Amino acid sequence: xxxxxxxxxxxxxxxxxxxxxxxxxxxxxxxxxxxxxxxxxxxxxxxxxxxxxxxxxxxxxxxxxxxxxxxxxxxxxxxxxxxxxxxxxxxxxxxxxxxxxxxxxxxxxxxxxxxxxxxxxxxxxxxxxxxxxxxxxxxxxxxxxxxxxxxxxxxxxxxxxxxxxxxxxxxxxxxxxxxxxxxxxxxxxxxxxxxxxxxxxxxxxxxxxxxxxxxxxxxxxxxxxxxxxxxxxxxxxxxxxxxxxxxxxxxxxxxxxxxxxxxxxxxxxxxxxxxxxxxxxxxxxxxxxxxxxxxxxxxxxxxxxxxxxxxxxxxxxxxxxxxxxxxxxxxxxxxxxxxxxxxxxxxxxxxxxxxxxxxxxxxxxxxxxxxxxxxxxxxxxxxxxxxxxx
Numbered sequence: 001x002x003x004x005x006x007x008x009x010x011x012x013x014x015x016x017x018x019x020x021x022x023x024x025x026x027x028x029x030x031x032x033x034x035x036x037x038x039x040x041x042x043x044x045x046x047x048x049x050x051x052x053x054x055x056x057x058x059x060x061x062x063x064x065x066x067x068x069x070x071x072x073x074x075x076x077x078x079x080x081x082x083x084x085x086x087x088x089x090x091x092x093x094x095x096x097x098x099x100x101x102x103x104x105x106x107x108x109x110x111x112x113x114x115x116x117x118x119x120x121x122x123x124x125x126x127x128x129x130x131x132x133x134x135x136x137x138x139x140x141x142x143x144x145x146x147x148x149x150x151x152x153x154x155x156x157x158x159x160x161x162x163x164x165x166x167x168x169x170x171x172x173x174x175x176x177x178x179x180x181x182x183x184x185x186x187x188x189x190x191x192x193x194x195x196x197x198x199x200x201x202x203x204x205x206x207x208x209x210x211x212x213x214x215x216x217x218x219x220x221x222x223x224x225x226x227x228x229x230x231x232x233x234x235x236x237x238x239x240x241x242x243x244x245x246x247x248x249x250x251x252x253x254x255x256x257x258x259x260x261x262x263x264x265x266x267x268x269x270x271x272x273x274x275x276x277x278x279x280x281x282x283x284x285x286x287x288x289x290x291x292x293x294x295x296x297x298x299x300x301x302x303x304x305x306x307x308x309x310x311x312x313x314x315x316x317x318x319x320x321x322x323x324x325x326x327x328x329x330x331x332x333x334x335x336x337x338x339x340x341x342x343x344x345x346x347x348x349x350x351x352x353x354x355x356x357x358x359x360x361x362x363x364x365x366x367x368x369x370x371x372x373x374x375x376x377x378x379x380x381x382x383x384x385x386x387x388x389x390x
Contacts, residue, residue, distance in 0.1 A: 007069075010076045011039040018079040022103055042069045051222045054158050054189035054368065062160045066371050067117060074113035077319070082109075120317060120372030127168050128364045128378035130176050135335060135357055136388035137305060141285055143251040149287075149383040150178035150207070153310025154363040156218065157198035158189040161365050167201035169364060169380060176382050179248070180209035183236060184310040184361060185216025185260060185291030189368060192226035202234040209246045212237045214257030214289040216311065218367070220266060239289065241276045252284040256304075260291050274302055293331040293360050300356035301340035306385075307358040314362030314376040321375070333362040333376070359383060 015035050020028050042065035050056035057065075082105075137144075150173050157166055173181060183202075188195050205211045213236040219227050231238050239257025246253050258272035272290060286305050293309035300307075314333035315321025325332040337355035362379050 007043055007072075008036075008040065011036055011072060014039075014072060014076040014079055017083060018075060018106065022106055039068070039072050041065065050194070051190065053218070053221045054191075054195070056190070056194055057159050059160055059162070062368060063121070063371075066160075066369070067121060070117045070120070070372060071110075071113055074117060075110060078109045078113060116374065117372065120374045123377065124316070124366055124371045124373040126378060127165065128172065128380050130172050130382060131379045132176075132382040132384065133335070133359075134384045134386055135306065135359065136386050137285075137357060138354070138388045140385055140387040141251045142387075143249040144253070144285060144385055145387055147180075147248065147385040148176070148178045149308075149385070150176060150181045151184060151308055151310075151359070151361050151381040151383060152181065152364045153184040153291075153361040154186040154216070154313060154365060154367075155183070155199070156186055156189055156365045156367050157195050158368040159194075160368040160371065161198070163198045163201055165365070166198055167204075170201050170204050173205065173380050176380070178207050178382060180246070180255075181205050181207045181211040182255070182287070182289055182308055183211070183213035184289050184308050185214050186218045186310065186367075187213070187216070187231060188227065189218055189222065191223045192230050196230060199231075199234060202236060205235065209248065209253070210237055210244070210255075211235060212239060212244065212255050212257065212289070214239055214291060215260050216291040217260045217262035220260060220262045220269065224266070224269070239277065241270060241273045243277055243281050243286075245282060245284070252282055254278070254281045254284045254286040255289070256281065256286060257289040258291075261294070274299055274304070278303065292328070293358060294328050296329075296331060296336070296338045296356070296358050297341040300338040300358075304356055307338075307356060308361070308383075309358065310361045310363060312360055312362070313366055316363075316366065316370065316376050317372050317374045320370075328360075331358070331360050333360050335359050 015032060019031065019035060023031065045055060045057060045065055152169065152173060155166065188199055237244055240259050243254050243256035246255060256277040258274060258277050259270050261272055263269035263271050274288065286303055288299065288304045288307045290307065290309055292311045296307060312324045312328055312332050315324040321332060336358045338358050339355050361381050362376055364380055365378055
């Protein structure tokens, strides 16, 4: 939908409202097909070189195509805001004169969008930083005090984000010496045949309490059965509505994971089921991995002591931040204390608590179709558990 309908309409709007008024005579119409063809090149490349969400293209082509797309989207946004402002001012009896058709204004807008696109792409392509955070847990068992959890999310291995980056993610994670590594979905974009090599460095991840993962929505888009079979070969304990029990000293920890909500779009695929994931689990400190945080209030009524999610990428850029926050019911990035949904019957948790801690990771990388980060960064998160003071 985005590529076949919305983006062409955006291109047409930008030409008619942003480019057409700046020229006179036949040049207006000569430029029209040239502009539209050039602006549509990135979309055409995605459809002709592999799956649309994961094209198989040289990295430089993807960088160039993405930059062109971001320029078009940014110019369309500024042009739309300009037109809305002009309409509002007109309704208020204020005359805008010729500023809406000013060549200088168009040049200034293009320069601003180009600068933001260049910065956003540079910032987005930077390797992830290791961010250490402390999470206070009510009634945390004494042996779990100081437990260090490395959370990686949204690796999105692709033709743009290759094995070398994955290897550096592994190196930085291991250097932090976590007690366990949890990967909360969106490992990859593409076919196993194309992208297995880019995830292969994950085999070098290790931790005393294991490396565990859950699926994300992007695993569903391309070669889902292939990834279900391949991901466990990386040494990652994949939890599909399942749980595992690990021991720290004499204290058990339940690590549960679900499938992704995107399964609903594909007949025969299993929907996320927290109750099934916890079936048969002992009464112990319980961590839930679920890629999308949108159902956190319902999950807070269940015996979960810490919920870990990804998916939002922290919004990546300011406008998208607002949209992502709305779509995910206020959960964008960082730590939240979620009060249970009163409509969901509450089950007794191991740690008696008033609210469930939920951490939404800002993303270790990003989807290859939107490489900008402005106001956010790629992160590997080290979560250190401490006992909450009464």
